[in-house]
Amino acid sequence: MAWLAISCAGLAALAAEPFTSSRPAGPKARVVIVEDREATDSFRARAERIPAMVERGVTNLTSKATSREAWLSLVSTQDVVGIKVYSVPGPNSGTRPAVARAVVESLLAAGLPPKQIIIWDKSERDLRRAGYFEIGDELGVRVEASASAGYDDASSYTNSIIGSLVWGDHEFELTGPDIGKRSFVSKLVSQQITKIISLAPLLNHNSAGVSGNLYGLAVGSVDNTMRFELDPG
Template structure:
């Protein structure tokens, strides 16, 4: 046994025996001092600094005219948002810091509410135009959502044709048997769900990820409107990405508690969450009532686009902005439901504490 590994209590005992021996012999040998026993110092643990999120908000009063988006202004707003978020001097360099020309970029939209209350095609077109100007191949850009019908009705097929990019839907692409989210909640399977189509199962505990996501893209950009949701307070990035990417979602919708658990866990799937490189909140309008219905009399014109790599921070800020707009309109307050976003922080998708979100304005 090496000296470094001796028992300290043995050393103390040996010193005491030597002292006793010297005293008993009556010699002049001085009594050796006994080492003072000190309790070990407690370990010092440095508390980690709270996670921070950064959001760039670009505002231009000319972004809309009578609710109609202005394409040239939106393109400038997109370029300014990208350069300010990434710290790069040009939009081209900003895009290269997010994606490579070898990536297939999937731009996730929320098309079900339509072209006025959902993700606005003009905002997506400004993003696509900027990306293509940076040299990204049009064949490697796909605009997508869950259903092709809603994409068509919202005007995204026309947009794709103008820009020479693709448009695709998660349901039509089918679902990947190897990638899924599973929990104990049984769901009523419907037409389009994988297990219903393969085995005519009526109930299932798995939500399979679309093949459009698993094999049809390598990077994801999420673009969602500033639109209320009756159960989760905002129809934001987490809801759009989670419910738009997997099947068997009826088991969650209609129950805020189930959504608060399932949505963050689905977004945390590596095949999904790890591919998200940019989130843009289309805040040209803030519709604070109506959910999937277009109710522009319950909307405020903001003329803003919000940019972040943190979808949770954007969604939380959206919840509070919708709350603020209701108050400004002297409308009944709606108690915000933040459970979903707090759970998202627990699984480390992003930051839900507004005190830890840094907002930078570009006007």
């Protein structure tokens, strides 16, 4: 119900804007759905089914014949590619580790150097509990927590909602009239990663309504996020 309410609010906002045929057309998103009824067993991913699904998805998305051609049309071997996972709910409700593994293996097969692939989320503890450090060790790729990389003074956004800063937030224990109004971007995102592949599952979120790619990427990339999740009442 919350998801429907957010969708309707978005449609209402669009309807309120005057529409003219001269309005410049924005870029169109391409959506590909890959289904396999045998891909999970009691919510657990069947690892042997996932690589073929990844290949079908990326080749259909890019209209390329092979997954190597598909990936190299999206990223280059010079990029540092961040595989953004959502590890807070664990391996069965969050991003399935088997999916992240299949994407990493496909990128490696396309020629990307292992040290230029980073599986990441906000919390090292969540990544470890979901099993991503084991995948990193096995495949030779990096696993990083954005909160541990530090936050970038030069990259932030401001919102009038003042946050109750907690340990780990960039401005924690600082004082001043504007303290708590900014959310700073992790240096992992602003200074290291050049391309991001988001592997967020679509979940219900009691505060945000829907937790998906936008929510997972936004909350995982910056600090001072409690102000957007707590009920002001």
